[in-house]
Amino acid sequence: MPTTPRARARAQTMNDIVRIGREHLATGGAAALSLRAVARDLGVVSSAVYRYVSSRDELLTLLVVDGYNALGDEVDAALTEAPDDPIEQLRIVARTIRHWAHTEPARYGLLFGTPVPGYQAPADQTVAPGTRVITTLQTLFARAHQARLLEPPSPEPRVSPPLASSFARIRTEFGLELPDWLLARGITFWTSLFGAISADVFDMYGTDTFTDRNELFELQLDGLLDMLGYRPMP
Structure with a gap:
């Protein structure tokens, strides 16, 4: 388990990214996955998401x-x-x-x-x-x-x-x-x-x-x- 506030915040953000990714997978399919769309639903600019997930392929792997x-x-x-x-x-x-x-x-x-x-x-x-x-x-x-x-x-x-x-x-x-x-x-x-x-x-x-x-x-x-x-x- 993450032991510092920063580590816990990062883990929570990663969990949110995967959760939103699952929701997009269910509605649009794997081929339509987009980090920009994930960032929009996460409520951050797309550049912020790239600090956690570098590409659509990395999101797919997650x-x-x-x-x-x-x-x-x-x-x-x-x-x-x-x-x-x-x-x-x-x-x-x-x-x-x-x-x-x-x-x-x-x-x-x-x-x-x-x-x-x-x-x-x-x-x-x-x-x-x-x-x-x-x-x-x-x-x-x-x-x-x-x-x-x-x-x-x-x-x-x-x-x-x-x-x-x-x-x-x-x-x-x-x-x-x-x-x-x-x-x-x-x-x-x-x-x-x-x-x-x-x-x-x-x-x-x-x-x-x-x-x-x-x-x-x-x-x-x-x-x-x-x-x-x-x-x-x-």
């Missing part, structure tokens, strides 16, 4: 990090009330992401929608917050595997040496014991999960195609868990 952390916090909070069952926790994570996406469609779109033209997110600032939810999913895959809740394919697929090297690097980075087949299926799980959520949030289905999208999502989630290797007890 919003990206803010969005990833907001989603991560939402998932973490949901898991604190979850039963000690990695499969049920995977369901809760998936539902929480979908709920957050519907509640915050502009922020979800910034993170997982169409890239903003001309903007490249700096990896040194965005990778750690951006992988929070992915790390949670990978951890739950590993727990489900250790609990023998996931059935491996027979025969297990062969993985080429280059891809096996990539998988080994991921195992080391996350500190998890995941076989190659489960890493491959886990990647398919989370990419398919976000694809299903995006199709729903961005209305790719069409307005009147499905009567109950909640039921559809639960069926999709069942299918993803089946693909992962989960076989519920009869």
Whole structure:
């Protein structure tokens, strides 16, 4: 926490800039973000804002990090009330992401929608917050595997040496014991999960195609868990 009045004032101004940026993101989209407009709503001249945020791209980065952390916090909070069952926790994570996406469609779109033209997110600032939810999913895959809740394919697929090297690097980075087949299926799980959520949030289905999208999502989630290797007890 900032300890001096000047530091506290700076932190408050940064919070206000991010808050106003979120509001503009919701009303005009990422491509329309403008530091001048932020300064106007903040009640200062535009030159004053540049002392805190140097460019539109830096503002976008602040919003990206803010969005990833907001989603991560939402998932973490949901898991604190979850039963000690990695499969049920995977369901809760998936539902929480979908709920957050519907509640915050502009922020979800910034993170997982169409890239903003001309903007490249700096990896040194965005990778750690951006992988929070992915790390949670990978951890739950590993727990489900250790609990023998996931059935491996027979025969297990062969993985080429280059891809096996990539998988080994991921195992080391996350500190998890995941076989190659489960890493491959886990990647398919989370990419398919976000694809299903995006199709729903961005209305790719069409307005009147499905009567109950909640039921559809639960069926999709069942299918993803089946693909992962989960076989519920009869």
